[in-house]
Amino acid sequence: MTTSLVGGPALAQTRRIVTEIPGPRSVELAQRRAAALPAGLNSAAGVFIAAAGGGVVVDVDGNSFIDLGSGIAVTTVGNSAPSVVGRAAEQLARYTHTCYLNIPYEPYIEVAERLNALTPGDHEKRTALFSTGAEAVENAVKYARIATGRDAVVVFDHAFHGRSLLTMTMTAKNQPYKHGFGPFAPEVYRAPMAYPFRWPSGPQNCAAEAFSQFQTLIDAQLGADQVACVVVEPIQGEGGFIVPAEGFLRSVADFCRDRGILLVADEVQTGIARTGAWFASEHEGLVPDLITTAKGLGGGLPLAAVTGRADIMDRAHSGGIGGTYAGNPVACAAALGVFDEIERNDLIGRARDIGELITRELRGIAARTDIVGEIRGRGAMIAVELVKPGSREPHKDAVAALARHCHDNGVLVLTAGTFGNVLRFLPPLSISDELLTEAFDVIRDGFASL
Numbered sequence: 001m002t003t004s005l006v007g008g009p010a011l012a013q014t015r016r017i018v019t020e021i022p023g024p025r026s027v028e029l030a031q032r033r034a035a036a037l038p039a040g041l042n043s044a045a046g047v048f049i050a051a052a053g054g055g056v057v058v059d060v061d062g063n064s065f066i067d068l069g070s071g072i073a074v075t076t077v078g079n080s081a082p083s084v085v086g087r088a089a090e091q092l093a094r095y096t097h098t099c100y101l102n103i104p105y106e107p108y109i110e111v112a113e114r115l116n117a118l119t120p121g122d123h124e125k126r127t128a129l130f131s132t133g134a135e136a137v138e139n140a141v142k143y144a145r146i147a148t149g150r151d152a153v154v155v156f157d158h159a160f161h162g163r164s165l166l167t168m169t170m171t172a173k174n175q176p177y178k179h180g181f182g183p184f185a186p187e188v189y190r191a192p193m194a195y196p197f198r199w200p201s202g203p204q205n206c207a208a209e210a211f212s213q214f215q216t217l218i219d220a221q222l223g224a225d226q227v228a229c230v231v232v233e234p235i236q237g238e239g240g241f242i243v244p245a246e247g248f249l250r251s252v253a254d255f256c257r258d259r260g261i262l263l264v265a266d267e268v269q270t271g272i273a274r275t276g277a278w279f280a281s282e283h284e285g286l287v288p289d290l291i292t293t294a295k296g297l298g299g300g301l302p303l304a305a306v307t308g309r310a311d312i313m314d315r316a317h318s319g320g321i322g323g324t325y326a327g328n329p330v331a332c333a334a335a336l337g338v339f340d341e342i343e344r345n346d347l348i349g350r351a352r353d354i355g356e357l358i359t360r361e362l363r364g365i366a367a368r369t370d371i372v373g374e375i376r377g378r379g380a381m382i383a384v385e386l387v388k389p390g391s392r393e394p395h396k397d398a399v400a401a402l403a404r405h406c407h408d409n410g411v412l413v414l415t416a417g418t419f420g421n422v423l424r425f426l427p428p429l430s431i432s433d434e435l436l437t438e439a440f441d442v443i444r445d446g447f448a449s450l
């Protein structure tokens, strides 16, 4: 059941469908999965992977798919990217684990130094490493609470922050993330997000009205001196790549600074070159007190971070923050490879170019259909929100049909959105223009056949 395919950029960069989707070997593995794994652990693609790299994913039946998902914004520098594999392999052979709290090691410090230098703001910073995005968000809240001595956490509509008890509570969407998994963590409050496309009185009023409601929640209902932090994704990921109305995040940041509330930017999905900047906060000139990263950071190995003001992070006592695997040395080495790939190949510029190409393709499609509500996002993080013709009513069925069409024809896409009516594009930055253009030929056919 193994194939001798090697991943990385050496993999043939072609779309190729040679069996039905899923093919016989994937079907066989799906049967074994059904017998061995809980029913809820099913997957969108339906095929099992054999190798990946550049802009393609090859399955166990030899089908080669164009990758527009990057394992949800994780393999941003490409799957099995050369510097990631090289650095991680070297580290694997040297030592795999010590637990940083027992015996520290240099790669951890190097990742922290890089993140301290790259994140917005020239204040003194510290970085603590973890393994998953949810863990980073939880620990950002722990740092905010101990530094402020306050309990309340304010989050937004359409937010996604993870699946642990605290972060599931902070996540907005009931299905599938919260349903039946309560009771939830206390002291989490939700404000409206400045979502221009769905703002009731229109996009022109969105930033000001959303800010006014946010202010009322904190000043009138919670009491500003009870609020430890506001946690926000600078572009909401699972919520459907919602770019907050221009100016909203800056107003939130100023408000927080005035009241001693810490601003946490959850850049788990948007960070590490994805949006055409190292961090999406930069697009709005935001300097968050704490920033969480994960996904793209480890190049596919589990690594996450909280980076923030030294005076905040130094407040947590010894032993209070950490984890057995937190900041694993192999994952740290992989992250150093990620930084190398981004700098050596100007992947930040590449993310911007990819965003322009995708937006151009989507505008071409939108001109020929009446179900495109909005095209939005930044850099290589672009989405299209679909609606019933002549309305703003979410068109979830169209998104499901398009995703199926894409998968059957060799293009891996992801869906998103509170209403399930968003198709999102997160290609690896190692993908070629040729593959991207070919993927959009398939997507255009999908729209035409709806």
Ligand SMILES: *Cc1c(COP(=O)(O)O)cnc(C)c1O
Pocket: 131, 132, 133, 134, 135, 137, 160, 161, 162, 163, 233, 237, 238, 266, 267, 268, 269, 270, 294, 295
């Ligand atoms: C994916 C994601 C998380 C959770 O990360 P995990 O590694 O799945 O725990 C948190 N916040 C945002 C914005 C995310 O996109």
